[in-house]
Amino acid sequence: MTKLKIAIQKSGRLNDESLKILKDCGISIDNGIDQLKASARNFPLEVMYLRNGDIPQYLRDGVVDIAILGENTIFEKGNDLSVIERLGFSKCRVSIAVPKEADYSSVNDLKGKRIATSYPNTVNHFLSENGVKAELHIINGSVEIAPNIGLADAIVDIVSSGSTLFKNNLKEVETILKSEAVLVASPKITSELNAILKQLQFRIQSVLKAREFRYVLLNAPNDKIKDIITILPGMKSPTVLPLAEEGWSSVHTVINKDKFWDIIDELKTNGAEGILVCPIEKMVL
Ligand SMILES: Nc1ncnc2c1ncn2[C@@H]1O[C@H](COP(=O)(O)OP(=O)(O)OP(=O)(O)O)[C@@H](O)[C@H]1O
Ligand SMILES: O=P(O)(O)OC[C@H]1O[C@H](OP(=O)(O)OP(=O)(O)O)[C@H](O)[C@@H]1O
Numbered sequence: 660m661t662k663l664k665i666a667i668q669k670s671g672r673l674n675d676e677s678l679k680i681l682k683d684c685g686i687s688i689d690n691g692i693d694q695l696k697a698s699a700r701n702f703p704l705e706v707m708y709l710r711n712g713d714i715p716q717y718l719r720d721g722v723v724d725i726a727i728l729g730e731n732t733i734f735e736k737g738n739d740l741s742v743i744e745r746l747g748f749s750k751c752r753v754s755i756a757v758p759k760e761a762d763y764s765s766v767n768d769l770k771g772k773r774i775a776t777s778y779p780n781t782v783n784h785f786l787s788e789n790g791v792k793a794e795l796h797i798i799n800g801s802v803e804i805a806p807n808i809g810l811a812d813a814i815v816d817i818v819s820s821g822s823t824l825f826k827n828n829l830k831e832v833e834t835i836l837k838s839e840a841v842l843v844a845s846p847k848i849t850s851e852l853n854a855i856l857k858q859l860q861f862r863i864q865s866v867l868k869a870r871e872f873r874y875v876l877l878n879a880p881n882d883k884i885k886d887i888i889t890i891l892p893g894m895k896s897p898t899v900l901p902l903a904e905e906g907w908s909s910v911h912t913v914i915n916k917d918k919f920w921d922i923i924d925e926l927k928t929n930g931a932e933g934i935l936v937c938p939i940e941k942m943v944l
């Protein structure tokens with residue numbers, strides 16, 4: 660049977676969530692702690708566990724058909740590859756940071772300075788766009804330590820919470836790009852495999868959509884139902900069902916997860932009781 664080959668990061672920041680999204684799509688695979696390859700049991704998919712930084716080349720060569728990787732890696736090493744789906748996890752940015760006590764007012768302050776980074780193409784692109792020449796020191800890890808040991812005047816690295824910068828007495832001064840995990844396809848993918856990819860994409864989209872929403876159930880007196888429905892816009896129209904207790908109904912609807920906390924007080928003042936908010940597994944519109 661023809662199988663779609665997907666590359667995911669062997670270990671690191673993207674591994675867990677990449678496996679989780681496949682699992683949420685109903686695809687069961689083994690994790691890659693001791694393996695480089697695993698087959699899905701119930702979907703024509705073969706998983707290759709690889710280093711994130713190596714994946715763009717494997718896609719280009721057609722060794723794998725699709726991959727989950729950080730968008731920043733595409734920017735650094737795979738500008739020729741096309742992103743087919745943004746996956747909403749591993750959100751971070753690639754930023755410039757300098758020692759806390761350094762004066763910094765604009766990118767021009769980096770002229771002639773030493774910049775340590777693991778992302779030379781990203782930095783060179785940013786510097787040349789801004790007409791600034793600097794000296795790059797390419798290092799593969801622990802970039803944030805470089806200014807403290809006298810190796811560099813500034814760094815360019817991934818920032819998420821900012822705690823690594825804080826611990827190393829650095830401040831973020833420019834954001835070069837924002838990144839999240841993305842699904843990328845090889846330019847060499849065949850039409851047969853593309854058809855399997857479409858099925859996988861359909862599943863991923865219904866999982867991602869479901870992650871944005873919550874299923875809400877509540878009880879309310881019948882004379883308040885109209886008001887409650889106006890506060891609770893549903894997918895189409897909320898479901899209203901009579902309760903066993905005379906004069907009361909139950910309202911069921913789906914709302915954006917971020918909206919719930921904005922309307923909770925309004926729901927309560929309008930007589931809503933026994934409010935339940937549940938996650939949704941899949942959502943097909
Ligand atoms: N602190 C973070 N918060 C959120 N996402 C992050 C963070 N650090 C990295 N990422 C994202 O996860 C991806 C993988 O990062 P990680 O540090 O695990 O691997 P790596 O060192 O780039 O890769 P590898 O060793 O597999 O080649 C990055 O390209 C980035 O998109
Ligand atoms: O802003 P923060 O939330 O502190 O995250 C940023 C840190 O996370 C990443 O490193 P990671 O923990 O993946 O370790 P690594 O350097 O071994 O890749 C990145 O290289 C930064 O050092």
Ligand SMILES: [Mg+2]
Nearest residue numbers: 671672800817
């Ligand atoms: Mg890292």
